[in-house]
Amino acid sequence: MNRKLKRGLQLTLPLLIAVGIFYFLYKDLEKETILSALRETDLFWLGASLFVGLIGYLLRAWRWKLLIATREAVSVKTAPVFWALMVGYLINLLVPRAGELARCGAVTRVYPISTGKLIGTVVLERTIDLVFMLLMVTLAFLLQGAVFLEIFGLLVSIPALTQFVQSYFVLGMVILLGIVVVLYLGYIKFKSHRLAGKIRQFLRQFVSGIETVYQMKNQWGFWVASLLIWFIYFLMMYWIALAMSATNSLSMGSVLMVLVMGSIGMVAPVQGGIGTFHAMVAFILLFYGISEEQGKIFAMVVHASQMITILVLGGIGLLYFLPKRISNLSEERNVY
Structure with a gap:
């Protein structure tokens, strides 16, 4: 397949699916109801909600900066990492x-830090976020167990799932x-190749990014920031729920369930x-007595506030x- 065509499909196919789902959800919703x-x-x-x-x-930028700055000689500032x-x-x-x-x-335009390490820190960040998300799911289950089990029963067939695994x-x-065997044999055959050397170097840099989680100095700050980030996610949704007449009676536990979904x-x-x-937000709100159309409007407001930001x-x-790139190009011209 042509490379440009492949890239075009990677860009347009998910967008078409997203637009299709969005259109299907909102095509019957009256404009006046939304307004x-x-x-x-x-x-x-x-x-x-926007402010928090x-x-x-x-906080996300500051937390990432803690990982990036670990074992680096340069002084990493929060502002470039935030942007x-x-x-x-x-x-x-x-x-x-x-x-x-x-x-x-973007970070490599400002600081001489290896891309491999940066990608390692991003993977580490995402893994930690996944752990906190699972903790939120657990908390939602403890607070809203009946609703949680009802939804799970509708979405997943336990007998079918068990049969599939077996x-x-x-x-x-x-x-x-x-x-694993194919990868190992491929490594044995090509381990002396120049490309294999570059891959090994990248993997070493990648692992160094993963290792920053226990090598960084401000451990307390990192984990407190991780907790606060998810608490802020909750506040963002809860305060928008308070802002809208259809959802301002929802309990904190209900909003937590909506956040998880x-x-x-x-x-x-x-x-x-x-x-x-x-779709997920409107679906879960039905279990709390919020009409389908009001659930869709609530989801639209929450999502739009984040997208505009x-x-x-x-x-x-x-x-x-942009000027960072221009500056780098100017320096390269001066060198050559």
Whole structure:
């Protein structure tokens, strides 16, 4: 397949799926119903949600800076890391997951830090976020167990899942073992090749990024920031729930359940969780007596507030790194 065509499909196919889901969800929703809900929205709580969301992004940048700065001779500042983070979020709206590489590339424009290490720190960050997300799921189960089990029963058939695992477990293990053997034989054959040397160097840098989690100096700050980031996610959604008349009676436990389901929707490989986030949030709100149309409007407001923040701050981030690139190019011309 032509490389340009492949890249075009990677960009447009997830976007088409996202737009299709979004259109299917909102095609029957009256414009006046949306406008009426927006007019009744309490701007104080909406503004509070946007403000605390900004604090969350700053905390994310500061936490990432702690990892990046570990064992580096240069002094890493929070501001460039923050703008790199926002550029990454912006790129993710165009190409799912590409923003992780983009933010690493942005940091390398400012600091002489290996890309391999930066990618390692990003993988570490995402892994820690996954752990905290699982903790949130556990907390939601403890607080909203009945609703949780009802939803799980609707979405997953336990007998079918058990049968699937029993039927394909051995086959899966054989395939996994085969992949390991092929990779090992490939390594033995090509270990002296120049490309293999570059891969080994990248992997060493990657591992060094993973290792920063126990080598960094400010351990307490890192873990407290990780906890606060997820608490802020909760506050962002809870305060928007308070802002809207249809959802202002939801309990904290209910909002936590909505946050968990929305987070699952954001994991889907589509741009910015468009469509999937809205579907999951509207679905769970039905269990709390919120009508389908009001659930969709709530999901739209929550998602739009985050997307607008990312578009604005991500755009500023691109402008921030533009002169950095020009400066680097000028230095290269002077050298040559």
